[in-house]
Amino acid sequence: MSAVLDRAPGLENTGKLLPSLREIEDAARVVYREFQATPQYRWGLSSQRLGTDCWIKHENHTPVGAFKLRGGLTYFEALQRRGELPAQVVSATRGNHGQSIGWAARAHGVACTIVVPHGNSLEKNAAMRALGVTLIEHGEDFQESREFAMALAAERGAHMVPSFHADLLRGVSTYWWEFMLAVPQLDVVYVPIGQGSGACSAIAAKLALGRKLRIVGVVSAHATTYADSLAAGRVVEAPVTTQLADGMACRVADGAALDILLPQLDHIVKVTDDEVAQAMRDLYTDTHNVAEGAGAASFAAAMKERELLKGQVVGVTLCGGNVDRTVFAEVLAGPQA
Template structure:
């Protein structure tokens, strides 16, 4: 998309990703990817879906939490306590990895967060604090609490998280070497930048298309402007995409390596959630269905191509999902 903007961070190499895979596979095996016939029929071309809903927390983030904490342990810097902010899946990842290493964990979530994601984080041993009306407010409060308590603040975007998350795209791109285009949802950027890392590490020719919500456009606006642009968040269904302020390091990577960015509405996301359930009988949360929603929006341009999408998470509250199916 932009070949002149400098990279301000080093992406994981192939050796980094392969090492991260060994860490991840201590907890669970590679998740499957399938060419679903009904989804392909609906899209009008071959469609592969990567099932990150099939791991122990039902979302891709766990991969990053495992490698982040493994690096802390390897460097002898494992803290007594950590704190982080989330809309749910990052928090589950950090809670899982902290519990594995015997580290106390506090997670800050915004008011009105997913009831079931909150329950899952508590079940993993995390102490939950509700603060603010969106992720950014929760994040700023977590940073402040880190300064007051001495707990290590675990960010939502960090190279040691990317190493783990890159393993999902490494699995998918190796499994489908002829993939022409992959749709990658963008929250704070770890998933999308990890797709870039895996593509480069493998020398895979796939084109990467970013996906954001029409009601959370910081990355679309920032890429267009060439700098971080804050944008209001009002999506009611794609909470994993509900980021108000883009990360500058992630933006630098995505400006260089995304083919383009697609914006999907809450209505398109809900339609994709329903389609994925009807065609595969898998449950996708809003952000988890966003990639397929974007592919459907561009289906006339995809004829004859092999398309990949990630079901990045399946953690949707039952009440929300029942409305989607209805």
């Protein structure tokens, strides 16, 4: 079910976090040193399935198969610009953030250790190691990995790279900026929420470009900290039981992200693992692109609300395609609606 959010008067606490249009444009120049703008297409079959024009932004086409790389590039560029590049960094991830930090750290000659929970995606783990990352498995979920990574960074005197930071938002905002420039007629976009950088960056691009489109947040029905926290107006911890949407498997929301999301999100949609699996199948059938669980969540949410979207131009993000082959094979073998 959708949950309409209470409106807050403004963004008094977020001015230092959200990038300006000029900062987004500057960030794009940093990103484009590594790869060019990703495509967005109006897919006929997806539009037919949704019952209205559906544009899909293909962040699965970055060199690490997910949008996170943009943020890692701008984060390390900012460290270098300030003369603060460390000898080593530590961070925690379920995979895509870790690939981003590993790629950027390698480009700057910085040693990188990434902590992941036990049972993390084997293929995401392998991709991080291929980037030169030292991988440590610790904890049963992302929050335990994050807390261990913070302690490890303090013990080593290493720089701890957070999952949510203004210098990450600058880079991630470039993909929403690309999308909104390429498809100015968008009425509404659906954005999955993990730690919040994707959704906050969509807000940043909207405000920077002066657009009127609605931004709908999407969370896993099995990881509801952001939905619960937005409803309560404060951080509310919630258990994580999703087996498919690991990119949204967050147990504790980020307070700074909440400050940005609360006054700007139109509403929140919760999607189940079954709905995400169906969206993964739909996207493969319609576009022959691979979507990981979080990467299919925005389309799942749009499909859930398709009766409300007639006549509107809808944007969704295939924000990552890094799903283990065995998992994807099992999902594809499931029933096609």
